[in-house]
Amino acid sequence: MDEVNKEIGSNYFIPANSEEEVYNNIKDMSVSHVKNQLIEEYQNQNNTPSTSQIDSPMKKE
Numbered sequence: 908m909d910e911v912n913k914e915i916g917s918n919y920f921i922p923a924n925s926e927e928e929v930y931n932n933i934k935d936m937s938v939s940h941v942k943n944q945l946i947e948e949y950q951n952q953n954n955t956p957s958t959s960q961i962d963s964p965m966k967k968e
Contacts (some may be wrong), residue, residue, distance in 0.1 A: 911942050
């Protein structure tokens with residue numbers, strides 16, 4: 908997430924106590940897949956720079 912935040916100016920973070928759930932949902936994905944998914948989600952938010960929280964941890968496609 909740090910790499911994506913730096914690259915596109917987002918401020919994604921994983922809420923406290925959600926780390927395990929997020930990990931379980933992305934553990935079988937490649938780093939580039941996770942990165943591309945975060946970038947796509949960010950771009951779908953009308954390209955409005957803001958603090959973005961993953962309200963429901965990323966789900967596998």
